[in-house]
Amino acid sequence: MGINKKTQSCLTGLALMGWSAMVRAAWEFNFQIPATKSAQTVIDLHNMMMIIIMIIFIGVFAVVSYSVFKHRKSKGHQAAQFHDNTLVEIAWTVVPLIILAAMAWPATVALLNMRDTAQADITIKATGHQWKWGYDYLKGEGEGIRFMSLKATPAEQIRGSAAKEEHYLLEVDKHVVVPVGKKIRMLTTSTDVIHSWWVPALAVKQDAIPGYVRDAWFKAEKEGIFRGQCAELCGKDHAFMPIVVEVVSAEKYSQWVGNQKKQMAAAADEGGKSYSLDELKSRGEEVYAANCAACHQANGKGLPPAFPALDGSKIATGPKEAHIALVLHGKPNTAMAAFGGQLGDGDIAAVITYERNAWGNKTGDVVQPADIKAARK
Amino acid sequence: MEATHVHGAGHAHGGDHAHHPKGIMRWITTTNHKDIGTMYLWFSFTMFLVGGVMALILRAELFQPGLQFVEPEFFNQMITLHGLIMVFGAIMPAFVGFANWMIPLMIGAPDMAFARMNNWSFWLLPPAGILLTASMFVPGGAAGTGWTLYPPLSIQMGIGMDMAIFAIHILGMSSIMGSINIVTTILNLRAPGMTLMRMPMFCWTWLITGYLLIAVMPVLAGAVTMLLTDRHFGTSFFNAAGGGDPVLFQHIFWFFGHPEVYIIALPAFGVVSHVIPAFARKPLFGYTSMVYAIAAIALISFIVWAHHMYVVGMPVAGQLYFMYATILIAVPTGVKVFNWVATMWRGSLTFETPMLFALGFLFLFTIGGFTGLVLSNTAVDVQLQDTYYVVAHFHYVMVAGALFSAFAAVYYWLPKWTGHMYDETLGKWHFWLSFIFFNIAFFPQHFLGLAGMPRRIPDYALQFTDFNQVSTIGAFGFGLSQLLFLYIVLKTIRSGEKAAAKPWEGATGLEWTVPSPAPYHTFEEPPVLTEAKGHA
Amino acid sequence: MNQQASRYFVPDPSHYPLVGSVALFLLASGAALWMNKYAPGPYVVLAGFAVLLFMLFAWFGRVIGESESGKYNKQVDFSFRWAMSWFIFSEVMFFAAFFGALFYVRVLAVPDLASAEQQLLWPDFSTSWPSAGPKFAEQFTPMHAVGIPLINTLLLLSSGATLTWAHWGLLAGKRDQLKLGLILTIALGLLFISLQAYEYVHAYEELNLKLTTGVYGSTFFMLTGFHGLHVTIGATMLLVIFFRVMAGHFKPDHHFAFEAVAWYWHFVDVVWLCLFVVVYWL
Ligand code: HEA
Ligand code: HEA
Ligand code: CUA
Ligand SMILES: [Cu+2]
Secondary structure (H helix, E strand, O other), X not given: OOHHHHHHHHHHHHHHHHOXXXXXXXXXXXXXXXXXXXXXXXXXXXXXXXXXXXHHHHHHHHHHHHHHHHOEHHHOOOOOOOOOOHHHHHHHHHHHHHHHHHXXXXXXXXXXXXXXXXXXXXXXXXXXXXXXXXXXXXXXXXXXXXXXXXXXXXXXXXXXXXXXXXXXXXXXXXXXXXXXOOOEEEEXXXXXXXXXXXXXXXXXEEEXXXXXXEEEEEOEOOOEEEEEEOOOOOOOOHHHOEEEEEEEXXXXXXXXXXXXXXXXXXXXXXXXXXXXXXXXXXXXHHHHHHHOHHHHOOOOXXXXXXXXXXOOOHHHHOXXXXXXXXXXXXXXOOOOOOHHHOOOHHHHHHHHHHHHHOOOOOOOOOOOHHHHHHHHO | OHHHHHHHHHOOOOOOOXXXXXXXXXXXXXXXXXXXXXXXXXXXXXXXXXXXXXHHHHHHHOOOOOXXXXXXXXXXXXXXXXXXXXXXXXXXXXXXXXXXXXXXXXXXXXXXXXXXXXXXXXXXXXXXXXXXXXXXXXXXXXXXXXXXXXXXXXXXXXXXXXXXXXXXXXXXXXXXXXXXXXXXXXXXXXXXXXXXXXXXXXXXXXXXXXXXXXXXXXXXXXXXXXXXXXXXOOOOXXXXXXXXXXXXXXXXXXXXXXXXXXXXXXXXXXXXXXXXXXXXXXXXXXXXXXXXXXXXXXXXXXXXXXXXXXXXXXXXXXXXXXXXXXXXXXXXHHHHHHHHHHHHOOOOEOOOHHHHHHHHHHHHHHHHHXXXXXXXXXHHHHXXXXXXXXXXXXXXXXXXXXXXXXXXXXHHHHHHHHOEOOOHXXXXXXXXXXXXXXXXXXXXXXXXXXXXXXXXXXXXOHHHHHHHHHHHHHHHHHHHHHHHHHHHHHHHHHOOOEOOOOOOOOOOOHHHOOOOOOOOOOOOOOOOOOOOOOOO | OOHHHXXXXXXXXXXXXXXXXXXXXXXXXHHHHHHOOOOOHHHHHHHHHHHHHHHHHHHHHHHHHHHHOOOOOHHHHHHHHHHHHHHHHHHHHHHHHHHHHHHHHHHHHHXXXXXXXXXXXXXXXXXXXXXXXXXOOOOOOOOOOOOHHHHHHHHHHHHHHHHHHHHHHHHOOOHHHHHHHHHHXXXXXXXXXXXXXXXXXXXXXXXXXXXXXXXHHHHHHHHHHHHHHHHHHHHHHHHHHHHHHHOOOOEOOEOHHHHHHHHHHHHHHHHHHHHHHHHHHO
16 A cells, blocks of 8 residues: 555665765765776766666556556456457567667676776786785886785774774775876785775775686776775675775875885895894784784684684794794695795794793794794795 | 364365374374475474574674674674575575475375475475584584685685585485475376466476476585585695686586575565465466566576676676676566566455565565666676675565565465464554565665675774664564564464455465365365366 | 375375484584594494485385385376486586586686786696696696596496396396396496496506595596496495396386386486596597
């Protein structure tokens, strides 16, 4: 009986989606503001589909509503007994076919463009790890830069003991910086499970498949910071794997590249240095908090049986070599990843030293970057 | 449904074999399609409550940003179990239950073709259900992979994953046996004179659903078997280092998974094709084209699977092909929608609860179908894949589609099962509460998806807060409304006014020629069909 | 079952289904325990297996009894035919999943891994099929088509012929031909299984070809293994049929069990032919 009213209110809801791009409040209900042509294309395609769909929807349910109101028994309507009409049936098979073909055409054009990754200016590889992204600048200006990008939202905000900031869950310690107006080719891959590199404003979503490299591209039309997150269930902290892309001018980009190169050079010759136990421990604690605590927990108790405790663990209190080997190479088919490719010698040395001397572990061992370098061979 | 038993046993009939065991043994050993149908339906409803409570846990956690009630790993387990239990434990058994109860009645057969195996098909469900739910309590917990069980994440899981895999094997056996039974019954036990093209539409949908099930459940079994050997026996099907590919699993899974969604949808279409003509007092429009549409949907459903995988990095030619094929499904589905509308047109409509649910189905399923169409557009799906837009889409087609249709079926056939009329006022309340809360729960999820909220996350960025709160409120309202349904059904079994053999003025078909409640044994002698009596 | 038996057959209540479910529950939970190295695992599996065997014996015994006492009329026979055909169809689809996997890794995954695009991850990998993937360092020898596989093909093909010959015997009332045909078929089947087992040993010990040998080993052993399992099941069923023949069961116009097993056997045959072509030969 109230079907019709419901129809209308829901239709209004649907209609809102069509022209909503301008109304922006907390009640976000449409695509994010596009920063690439592809993202704009997707919005246009979606709007086109919404219009066609809504016309059909209103048409169909206008008929239904008419029927519901006029052809009811309570109004004394007698049932007709027709039950076939070949002409009508052919019509409502063929007409939708034509409409659908009309929708498929622009989609094809858009897709062919979105998948054309040729002639990129800069190639960046995004590697998914449980639960962070690593980036390698492979080609173009900035070649050779590589870093990990870790979630920056502190646990207190997540657990509710601190107020949540504006970019709650969408903040990382190191942004992926790219120049505006340049075609960036993103390669994606993973070292453990499937992740998906997604930044809505750029309209790039590409699964990161372990053992395979896949690609996508974007060309940001304007400067700004664009946020996204991992879009494929990848385990416990899937919700906590943000992606932040910072689009800057060409000059700023060159500057950034220069800075990065300097930092990397400093980190590179750590292999020869040697540090004191305390130096390593305090540095190791940071590395641990950023890389290991997600699973093994800050207190080293882990989350058994999924994630073993390191406090008192045989490996963390036994021979150094086994500990180093495990952290370097991980353990296949478990969530314990090979950190050899993710962290430098200094960081690994620090975190192992820390683990061997934190909580109840009192081995007194010091692991130096040189040990790691040797173990890598 | 105790009443069936009492009346059935009291009914005079010729056979000397009605000395079936009493009490619990009756249900354990039964070969009676009505008993088995009843068990399927109760099992299904129980699982619906279990899966529903899990959904409420998800929704409660999502009421606000931040982690409040559950840990992320538990949240993931709830996602997995909610999906698996709802699909395999609630919706599919519900429609198998309807099939068991109604198909023999509709085609004038005394029972299913393999009555004993039928019982096994049912009794395989509880072990599978136990394995799934018990996996929550083992070390490491249930599989936290989502119902799609993608490796390598599923390789990392503990024993809970193996329990899920074996549960799926058992569910698959159950489905295959059940389908063979239904298909054989329909093909071989129709009363003389009931040709295939005079068969009620529900039977047609099940004939084709059965075919789909027999075709794809073994494929799922194969997929999870490979998962099992990858987990424990060192094979490399889904491991690139050994030359395999994680995406291979997705191909095999969705080769099953897409037909699966029509396995859920087709019987629902069947129910609606009975309810709408009955309350429009007018024959189903376009019977023949309905049959062709079902067949077309079934066939196309085999060749569209990779629309769930638009962003895995398929070659663009593959993406285009799967987009075109997927879009094509809208045509036969449209034929069905148009036929239902034409059936109502110039009928003599009344709006009892089954009709309300059928209309709710029509309205909301169409929305879900349209959002499916939006998703099928590869370029758009790049933005929507793995977001709440997808969640909204499939709850529109599965909850407002399949589940509403199941409610319609229960109200429509309850008089036949129990011999009592349900409480019409309460039934209408159930419908309106469900309809309204459903939309409050799931409509906002479209917005969330468009705005960029990924699915399968226990915590989200601040801009998604408002619609999540609305959605959670709707979900709890929807869940509570279902308790009303339970109350209505129990009340109908216990009391309620006596139902005539044909309580619905416009209903047609053999099932309405037997008394209400349907006696324990029906059609021991095949009925004689006059004219198009079997027609829905 | 009285007058309506002429048209319909509805079996009496039975508790075998529940027994079967208990068996599967034990098997499933036992296997899950076993695979995760919990001590009770193997025993639970064993118990499940025992219950399952009991159930199969009892249930099939009941069916055979019903059949021999003439309760199954033409219509029931027809139902059985439909059911067996659909069951075989489901088996076809089960194998299709594994053939599909083989096709996928051969045509898509391995060439992709060896392609220029994936050099970033697997710089030294350029192999084509047969391949065990970029990280598989050991040497292994792929299986050759000539030799045991070819012999096995001939064995299975002739077993199909002997089975048909036995069927002719049954149709013509020549019980001796029926028995001899069955014995030959079973013998050929057993020979096939033995050679297959020998081949596995050979693969493991001499070719260094194992289940763990990358996708090549995975697809090889899973496909041939599931096929071998089906041959074993088929041979067991043939054996049951043989015993029933010895007990005087089956008439020229009433022997669906025989035909069902024959269909199954031919299906297993066809699967082998496909295997022979795509796993061993190409
Ligand atoms: C009952 C279950 C059901 C049904 C019937 C459908 C129906 C459809 N689905 Fe849906 N779908 C699911 C259940 C279902 N789906 C599930 C469970 C998932 C997610 C799984 C997961 O990832 O967990 C999913 C996901 C899903 C995706 C993947 C999204 C993603 O992950 O990125 C896609 C993409 O193409 C899709 C498309 C479609 C289409 C095109 C239809 C079509 O069949 C719809 C056709 C109907 C209509 C179009 C409406 C009526 C037609 C007319 C009135 C005619 C006129 C119309 C026109 C001319 C336009 N579905
Ligand atoms: C047909 C199948 C079906 C059905 C009926 C439902 C029903 C519901 N679903 Fe579900 N859903 C799926 C199939 C289904 N779902 C699938 C396949 C997925 C994907 C899983 C994956 O990602 O892998 C999914 C995922 C999914 C998500 C996304 C999770 C995520 O990605 O993070 C959400 C979130 O809102 C959700 C919510 C709901 C709700 C609120 C209902 C409601 O309709 C439920 C209503 C019922 C009840 C609530 C029970 C009533 C009982 C009571 C009220 C008893 C009260 C008792 C106590 C409180 C003690 N579902
Ligand atoms: Cu990484 Cu989700
Ligand atoms: Cu699909």
